[in-house]
Amino acid sequence: MKSDRRLVRKGSLEKLFEVLKGDNRQVYAPFSRNGRTTYRKTEKFSDIATDYIQTTQSSKEVSFPRTEKILDYSKNEDGMSVKGIEPDQIPQIMLWGIRPCDALGIGELSSIFNWDYKDEIYNNRLSKVTVLGFSCGKADEYCFCTSVGGNPGNTDGSDILFTQLGENGDYLAEILTEKGEKVIALSPELFETAGNIEKEKFLADVPVKFSHKEIFGKLEKFFESDEWVEQSLRCIGCGACAYVCPTCACFDIQDDSHGKLGSRVRCWDSCGFSLFTLHTSGHNPRNVQSARWRQRIMHKFSYMPERLSVYGCTGCGRCSRACPADMNILEHLISIKEAAL
Amino acid sequence: MTNNLYMPYQMKVERITYEAPGVKTFMLRFVNEEDQNKFDFRAGQFGEYSVYGVGESTFCIASSPTRKGYIECTFRQTGKVTNALSDCEEGSIIGFRGPYGNTFPLDEWKGKSLLFIAGGIALPPMRCVIWNALDLRENFKDITIIYGARSTKDLVYKHELQDWGSRPDVKLITTVDPGGESPDWKGEVGFVPTIVEKVAPSSMDTIAIVCGPPVMIKYTFPVLAKLGFSDENIFTTLENRMKCGFGKCGRCNVGKVYVCKDGPVFTLAQLNKLPDEY
Helix, strand or coil: CCCEEEEECHHHHHHHHHHHHCCCEEEEEEEEECCEEEEEECCCHHHCCCCCCCCCCCCHHHCCCCEEEEEEEEEECCEEEEEECCHHHCCEEEEEEECHHHHHHHHHHHHHHCCCCCCHHHHHHHHCEEEEEECCCCCCCCCCHHHCCCCCCCCCCCCEEEEECCCCCCEEEEECCHHHHHHHHHCHHHCEECCCCCHHHHCCCCCCCCCHHHHHHHHCCCCCCCHHHHHHCCCCCCCHHHHHCCCCCCEEEEEEEECCEEEEEEEECCCCCCCCCCCCCCCCCCCCHHHHHHHHHHHHHHHHHHHHCCCCCCCCCHHHHHCCCCCCHHHHHHHHHHCCC | CCCCCCCCEEEEEEEEEEEECCEEEEEEEECCHHHHHHCCCCCCCEEEEEECCCEEEEEECCCCCCCCCCEEEEEECCCHHHHHHHCCCCCCEEEEEEEECCCCCCCCCCCCEEEEEEEHHHHHHHHHHHHHHHHCHHHCCCEEEEEEECCHHHCCCHHHHHHHHHCCCCEEEEEECCCCCCCCCCCEECCHHHHHHHHCCCCCCEEEEEECCHHHHHHHHHHHHHCCCCHHHEEEECCCCCCCCCCCCCCCEECCEECCCCCCEEEHHHHHCCCCCC
């Protein structure tokens, strides 16, 4: 649908927040503490962080929780009873304040969960999420959304995208989907008619450093390159990059057993872990860290575009901010771009 | 939930067969008759078998799709889940989800001869195809099976080997590694690639299906090439670690190819195009 543009006064945001909280809905918003900004269920408008470039953790948890029950079992005298989780146990979530890169990441993550087999657990959760994106007025040296098909005011993935019109200014609200319209319907008086607003003027400047398409082309013949070893020498295989990534979907399945009762859970995993691909026989197809780093980059910039027609990176920069060994994906991608074949 | 991909079928362990040290075959029946009626699979496909409270493990379906009403799996006790499976008794309930993956193209093999070459615990994925072919025997010309294991006691499906060996329409050659023979052993002694070279089966109108440990596969492919088999006519399976079985959990891929979805069955021609990461 064509986006509907409205103006929301700065003072009206709190009213909107209060309206969204009601009626079995939860608002997830960024919350800052000890230098970390994370999404959490928020009750008070004043708790919402405003001065953040990017949240420490992505918002993917709302549709892909880090540990998620996929079934419950109980052993009894008659045998075994096994039950899946029910969709009505999943809450309606208003996801407040996510950046355009994270909103873009939702589609990339969804493409993995809907490739051929449709993962209804994931889809059910996502269907209950309304995405209220906030454009970026600021960026830092880790940001590179413009190199991977995004931009600081990108509307992809948001149901409504808010852009603040200057510091302390009012907000332009772009209503992008039916879910977005439903939000307006809750409190139409907060959404005034917008005049002719040039949104681009208020967006952060994120210079283009490379093109993801050019990385894709390069990677076709890059599998055997020494560059992977060079780049990953300092990788400690901690998996932090995958945990903060909005599009990393790799998971493990484990049983959580308590005597006769228990659950089977799906939990986040990382291709950076040495045990990730280890066979029971002891053989490991990706037996060195460079092979695991290669998998991370190849998956996002070669395999995903080829198999799913989307890239697996939104340029949010979180992996570089989180890396304890100071690996920087932007620098590494530029090295790949510049490396001789 | 309407469609929980991770929800296993409940299966009753109906019969347990001891095959070799640490190796057992389970015959599994669907607890729910409706599940059984809608279940269908093809030779080569695999599934996730689970013991509740312990976890899931990936192996092939070792029975033939021509045998309806049950499935069989054969596993070696090696890790957490296979140890727990091994502790199951007849009557135990376990989980199974599947079938996943691609299949051996038996329809395309009509009118050809089949050469099966297997080593050790890799006979189970092939047993499914062997029985499938034997149940449709008129569709194929010669059927030759070359099977080797470390020692006589490590040979799996010992009763079926006798059965295949006594059939006039199957040529069976069994072998054990040097030193693995028992005093009454009547089969060959030698590694599988050596025996394949010695038996020298014809490549004329023949499909070779090779499953075994990596080292066996590595040395068998050149022998087959020497015998005139084209890479397109040599089939094998890849066995990477998996969790989901349907292309989401992210660990079984070899380059852009997902073993769980594009495999586990590959021709040598397809393998040659993959990066060396399996």
